[in-house]
Amino acid sequence: MTPAFFQTPIDYLKGVGPNRADLLKKELGIHTFQDLLNLFPNRYLDRTQFYKISQLQKTNAEVQIIGKITHIKNVEQKRGKRLVASFIDDSGKMELIWFRGHKWIRENLKLNEAYVIFGKTNWFNGLFSMPHPEIELLSDYEKSLRPVMQPVYPSTEKLAARGITNRVINTLMQQLFLESKNNITETLSKPLLETLKLSSKKEALLNVHFPQNQDLLARAEYRLKFEELFYIQLQLIRKNHLHKSKIKGYPFPKVGEYFNTFFKEHLPFELTNAQKRVIKEIRNDLGSKAQMNRLLQGDVGSGKTIVALMSMLIAIDNGFQTCLMAPTEILSVQHYNSLLELCNNLKLSTYILTGSTKASDRRIIHEKLESGEIDILIGTHALLEDKVKFKNLGLAIIDEQHRFGVAQRSKLWLKNKFPPHVLVMTATPIPRTLAMSVYGDLDISIIDELPPGRKEIKTVHRFDANRLRVFRFLKDEILKGRQVYIVYPLIQESEALDYKDLMDGYESISREFQKPNYQISIVHGKMKPKDKEFEMNRFIKGETQIMIATTVIEVGVNIPNASVMVIESAERFGLSQLHQLRGRVGRGAEQSFCILMTSHKLSENAQARLKTMVKTSDGFEIAEVDLRLRGPGDLMGTQQSGVLNLRIADIIKDHEILKLARSYASQLLKSDPSLSSPVNLPIKSTYIQLSKYRNIWNYIS
Ligand code: ADP
Ligand code: MG
Numbered sequence: 071m072t073p074a075f076f077q078t079p080i081d082y083l084k085g086v087g088p089n090r091a092d093l094l095k096k097e098l099g100i101h102t103f104q105d106l107l108n109l110f111p112n113r114y115l116d117r118t119q120f121y122k123i124s125q126l127q128k129t130n131a132e133v134q135i136i137g138k139i140t141h142i143k144n145v146e147q148k149r150g151k152r153l154v155a156s157f158i159d160d161s162g163k164m165e166l167i168w169f170r171g172h173k174w175i176r177e178n179l180k181l182n183e184a185y186v187i188f189g190k191t192n193w194f195n196g197l198f199s200m201p202h203p204e205i206e207l208l209s210d211y212e213k214s215l216r217p218v219m220q221p222v223y224p225s226t227e228k229l230a231a232r233g234i235t236n237r238v239i240n241t242l243m244q245q246l247f248l249e250s251k252n253n254i255t256e257t258l259s260k261p262l263l264e265t266l267k268l269s270s271k272k273e274a275l276l277n278v279h280f281p282q283n284q285d286l287l288a289r290a291e292y293r294l295k296f297e298e299l300f301y302i303q304l305q306l307i308r309k310n311h312l313h314k315s316k317i318k319g320y321p322f323p324k325v326g327e328y329f330n331t332f333f334k335e336h337l338p339f340e341l342t343n344a345q346k347r348v349i350k351e352i353r354n355d356l357g358s359k360a361q362m363n364r365l366l367q368g369d370v371g372s373g374k375t376i377v378a379l380m381s382m383l384i385a386i387d388n389g390f391q392t393c394l395m396a397p398t399e400i401l402s403v404q405h406y407n408s409l410l411e412l413c414n415n416l417k418l419s420t421y422i423l424t425g426s427t428k429a430s431d432r433r434i435i436h437e438k439l440e441s442g443e444i445d446i447l448i449g450t451h452a453l454l455e456d457k458v459k460f461k462n463l464g465l466a467i468i469d470e471q472h473r474f475g476v477a478q479r480s481k482l483w484l485k486n487k488f489p490p491h492v493l494v495m496t497a498t499p500i501p502r503t504l505a506m507s508v509y510g511d512l513d514i515s516i517i518d519e520l521p522p523g524r525k526e527i528k529t530v531h532r533f534d535a536n537r538l539r540v541f542r543f544l545k546d547e548i549l550k551g552r553q554v555y556i557v558y559p560l561i562q563e564s565e566a567l568d569y570k571d572l573m574d575g576y577e578s579i580s581r582e583f584q585k586p587n588y589q590i591s592i593v594h595g596k597m598k599p600k601d602k603e604f605e606m607n608r609f610i611k612g613e614t615q616i617m618i619a620t621t622v623i624e625v626g627v628n629i630p631n632a633s634v635m636v637i638e639s640a641e642r643f644g645l646s647q648l649h650q651l652r653g654r655v656g657r658g659a660e661q662s663f664c665i666l667m668t669s670h671k672l673s674e675n676a677q678a679r680l681k682t683m684v685k686t687s688d689g690f691e692i693a694e695v696d697l698r699l700r701g702p703g704d705l706m707g708t709q710q711s712g713v714l715n716l717r718i719a720d721i722i723k724d725h726e727i728l729k730l731a732r733s734y735a736s737q738l739l740k741s742d743p744s745l746s747s748p749v750n751l752p753i754k755s756t757y758i759q760l761s762k763y764r765n766i767w768n769y770i771s
Contacts, residue, residue, distance in 0.1 A: 390464025
């Protein structure tokens with residue numbers, strides 16, 4: 071597009087003026103001609119179809135009818151008057167109603183002439199009525215060149231109240247097109263348009279605002295969606311490339327002694343193909359001169375720990391230190407123990423640092439870190455303290471990504487001359503489409519395969535009324551030597567009630583499962599950390615058979631003997647939470663179970679969640695359903711929802727276009743990184759313009 075013309079303030083469009091300009095800016099963020107051009111309709115009204123009055127349904131949808139007004143009368147009501155017209159066709163009778171503009175209507179509407187009316191209908195007292203219809207003489211209607219598909223633009227209450235109706239926006243759009251004429255220039259390259267058979271920019275804009283038929287509209291939408299996603303991807307991938315060329319990392323050229331010895335002699339099992347692939351991806355990153363910034367996604371139990379360890383060994387082989395940070399003390403201890411076990415024979419210096427590390431031990435750790443004696447440091451947030459200084463931190467691994475903020479991550483960077491390579495591991499899969507749009511500038515590795523021989527966790531949905539049967543089942547399992555989790559929801563807004571539920575539950579379970587045959591642990595957020603730890607440890611050691619808890623156990627604890635997970639009020643949990651909770655079991659050799667308890671009152675959405683849980687244990691599949699049920703903004707949290715503030719594309723519905731856009735953006739940057747080839751000029755200038763006028767920054771926080 072010709073930037074200058076389209077950057078004209080909206081005030082200068084004929085028909086706008088200062089008041090309307092003000093409203094358009096405040097309500098719809100329309101400041102310039104271009105902003106208006108990019109205001110895309112939410113939907114279209116099909117004005118090709120006509121209804122008979124006798125065909126009307128009580129659904130309150132918009133309909134178009136041909137008929138005549140037989141008479142008009144004023145009806146007095148509590149507040150003011152209303153004007154009512156009787157309207158008939160050959161099938162029946164209805165009413166048209168106006169609350170304002172009576173004078174004009176009285177003076178202009180003709181009796182017994184054919185009119186076309188359009189609007190929403192109401193059903194009252196055996197009669198349909200249409201308030202404030204769009205009304206036009208049939209003869210005029212037939213002459214007019216109205217679009218058959220009438221666009222409906224986004225609006226707000228304030229706009230409607232101040233008279234900027236959809237009709238007005240339509241008129242403004244027409245005016246804009248009249249003035250734009252030859253100013254709309256192409257924003258994609260010729261080869262791209264030809265390969266993908268896309269409409270030109272001009273055609274697309276024209277057809278999205280004034281579609282002549284469904285086909286043209288579909289083509290126009292496709293082109294505009296592709297363009298929107300293409301430029302976002304271009305931006306994200308370019309950011310990633312810039313990051314790689316600007317931010318130097320420590321190259322780890324060799325795979326040495328530690329890695330090879332471990333791989334040849336100590337690997338406790340054969341790696342899955344997914345693990346092998348991911349280790350290769352990480353090795354490639356570490357071998358390059360760029361700093362690695364990689365997200366490792368893998369379902370609970372998919373074997374991320376061994377990947378972390380082998381990555382660390384590469385760093386150590388190259389003379390660097392490494393650290394592994396986990397969100398809780400318990401998880402840190404578990405990582406520490408499993409790493410010690412795995413590298414038992416490797417003679418590595420491995421330490422753990424958490425909030426409860428004694429001051430004297432802390433000092434020793436600080437010293438050994440600075441002297442370079444420590445190879446692997448494992449711990450919690452304690453690793454981020456200023457006093458923790460590495461001699462040469464080469465690789466930082468972060469487990470359970472969503473618990474740490476970006477700011478905390480970057481703190482790790484400051485511990486060095488060069489930022490260390492960073493590997494973030496998460497067990498909450500992010501749907502691929504979402505990951506592409508939100509983390510497009512991160513590299514992503516995926517472990518999409520579980521180690522062989524895992525028994526699928528049997529998941530069932532039970533109603534509260536079946537509680538006794540569930541209790542009997544729990545007793546049987548405990549008799550076999552298993553342990554059981556019973557989890558209650560705890561949501562901030564209903565905290566007091568939730569605690570009551572938890573305590574009531576505890577009481578009834580204590581009554582059912584009495585000492586000395588049964589021992590029960592309870593853990594919740596109101597307990598002191600020390601008491602929590604104590605109770606948790608009793609369960610870990612097997613002294614108690616039942617662990618009653620709020621969601622504090624959500625993250626990563628590994629207790630192979632615990633094979634039953636009961637989730638109370640399961641309808642109140644989100645899908646990803648349910649999936650995380652279920653992941654606490656199924657870690658041992660025994661058949662594991664997950665029992666979702668609910669009342670009979672279930673929303674449609676809750677039913678969909680429960681059904682999904684029963685049907686599948688594939689974290690990616692669950693994540694996709696979650697995305698569909700909750701929408702992208704909710705899934706990613708408000709902090710990132712700006713990224714998903716798309717104008718026309720929808721990352722769920724349009725994920726095929728998204729994939730295409732990403733692949734073309736990536737190809738383009740590979741073949742012409744600086745976009746300097748003449749054929750890419752339209753792309754380059756659009757890209758620069760988008761960055762300059764901040765439009766694209768709306769997407770990228
Ligand atoms: P997560 O991805 O949840 O962190 P872990 O790394 O804790 O998973 O692995 C879960 C369990 O699976 C561990 O007991 C681990 O030893 C085992 N494991 C990991 N990879 C394999 C494999 N390739 N073959 C067999 N068992 C494996
Ligand atoms: Mg883990």
